[in-house]
Each structure stands twice: as structure tokens, then as C-alpha cells.
């Protein structure tokens with residue numbers, strides 16, 4: 573089946589939703605009403621937006637500390653995410669988890685975790701638990717490039733191959749772990765996807781530098797029946813600091829040329845231009861899409877601000893139980 577006009581439009585919508593939500597968080601963060609650190613995905617919206625065009629609603633996903641994009645790309649509740657970041661009882665983790673502990677069971681988003689690599693064994697365990705159900709669901713395990721440096725990564729690769737678990741490892745390689753570039757952490761020319769293929773996992777290496785090409789290549793992967801564990805590495809780039817609402821280019825841990833290279837190929841600009849060029853949308857359609865999403869975001873912040881904080885007895889009931 574060919575990619576349809578609607579696939580491209582939905583891809584753009586997801587990227588726009590993630591970008592605008594993250595920028596709104598970034599702008600409002602200094603008001604000090606958000607009760608947790610935030611790892612924003614500005615710049616790296618395209619990978620999760622692309623895979624979620626092809627994942628089924630019934631597939632599962634588990635994420636890491638930079639979870640907002642993964643959660644929103646799976647159509648989880650925006651209101652509950654913002655309320656969670658504000659530490660409110662109406663949040664998706666009842667206000668006790670914050671930005672790094674997002675969950676939406678209705679959408680099969682089984683959680684996110686602050687411990688680097690923790691999505692790997694928990695996601696594989698979840699896949700093991702659904703192995704014999706008939707629905708043929710997959711578990712998409714999001715990881716960052718740094719996750720491929722933890723022991724549990726290798727143990728789990730072995731286990732998923734042995735048990736033929738229905739997992740999709742989805743590695744967003746933004747080249748950095750906090751301030752440390754890959755060249756300081758891994759031997760020269762090491763390819764992450766090759767680590768997985770050495771374990772016998774079918775592995776793919778894509779780039780989000782051209783978001784449309786990414787969508788097309790992702791489509792190719794999902795054209796074939798996936799009946800074994802697979803590993804998808806996508807090169808991508810965050811524009812803001814590792815954790816927090818600001819830019820940190822003044823710290824000089826990333827070359828200016830590299831930053832420019834990625835921001836000159838912005839996924840939002842590329843997808844919007846593509847929709848116009850292909851006449852999938854008129855300028856007016858794009859405006860309407862943006863207007864609707866902006867309103868959803870505004871409502872989510874109003875909902876969060878107007879919600880109550882959790883009560884201690886909820887803490888006893890939900891967390892200490």
C-alpha cells in the first residue's frame with residue numbers, strides 16, 4: 573500500500589502538536605508552576621511522529637526521560653500530561669510522577685522512566701507477557717543513544733532474540749548524553765544499529781534530517797510483516813538543553829556547524845512545505861490545523877492550572893500502598 577495524503581497530514585499534525593506543546597512548556601517554565609524537571613523534544617519530533625503513523629492503536633509503547641513526544645505521538649491525553657507536569661491530581665500519574673513518568677493505559681502507553689535504559693527490560697518483560705495472546709501486538713521500546721551503553725541493553729537483546737519477542741527497539745540517536753558526545757563515549761565509527769544486528773536482530777538506520785524521507789523509509793519497514801524483534805535507529809537532534817527550557821549553545825559542547833545543519837532542516841518546516849508543494853493542503857488548511865492544535869494546547873494549560881494538587885491520602889493510597 574502506498575503512503576496516503578492523510579498519512580502526510582497526520583505526520584505534520586503530530587510534529588506540530590509536539591513542537592508547540594514543548595515550546596509552550598519552555599516559555600512558561602520560568603513561572604515556576606511546573607513541579608519537575610523537563611527534557612524537551614524540540615527538534616526531535618519527527619522520529620516518534622513517523623513511527624506512530626504505522627504502529628497500531630493496540631500496540632504498546634514504553635519510553636524514557638524525554639517522553640513527551642512519544643506520549644503525544646501515540647495520541648495520549650495532552651491535558652493529563654500538562655497536569656502531570658504541573659503536579660496536579662488530574663495528571664496522568666495523579667501528580668506524583670512528573671514529566672518523566674507519563675502513562676496512558678487507554679492508549680497502551682505503558683509508562684516512561686527516569687532511569688536510563690529502564691524501558692528496555694520493562695518493555696521486553698511486557699512483550700514476554702503478551703507473547704501468547706492472539707492479537708499480534710508489538711511493544712515499541714524507546715531508547716536514547718546512551719541506552720546502548722548499559723549492560724541491560726545487551727542482556728535484553730539476547731533475551732528478545734531467544735524468545736522471539738514482539739519488540740521494536742526505537743533508538744533516537746541525538747548524538748549526546750547530557751554534554752557528552754558519542755565520540756567521547758564510543759569507539760570511532762561504531763554504529764549502534766550494528767550492535768543490535770550482531771545479536772541477530774533485523775536492524776535499520778534512518779535519519780530525520782529530511783522528515784519526509786524518514787516517513788517514506790519508515791513506511792517501507794512497516795510494509796513487510798514484522799514477526800520478529802527489530803531495531804530502528806534514527807539520527808535526530810535536540811535544539812534545547814538536555815534538561816530544561818533554554819538553549820545552551822553558549823556552553824560549546826556542540827559544534828555550531830552541527831547545530832546549524834540540523835536546524836536548517838527543521839522537520840516542521842520541511843513537512844509543512846511538502847504538504848503545500850504536493851497540494852495536500854492549502855495555506856488555509858494549514859492555518860486551520862494550527863489553530864485547532866493551538867486551542868487544544870491552550871485548554872490543556874488552563875485545565876492543569878485549574879486542577880487541584882493531590883492530597884496526602886491519595887499519596888498513601890496510590891504510592892505507599
Ligand SMILES: Cc1ncc(C[n+]2csc(CCOP(=O)(O)OP(=O)(O)O)c2C)c(N)n1
Pocket residue numbers: 611637638686687688689715716717718719746748749750814
Ligand atoms: C542509570 C542512569 N544513569 C545515568 C542517569 C543520568 N542521566 C539522565 S539522562 C542521561 C542522558 C541519556 O542520554 P540518552 O539516552 O542519549 O538520551 P537523551 O537525553 O539524549 O535524549 C543521563 C546520563 C540516569 N538517569 N540513569
Ligand SMILES: [Mg+2]
Pocket residue numbers: 716717718744745746747748749750
Ligand atoms: Mg542522546
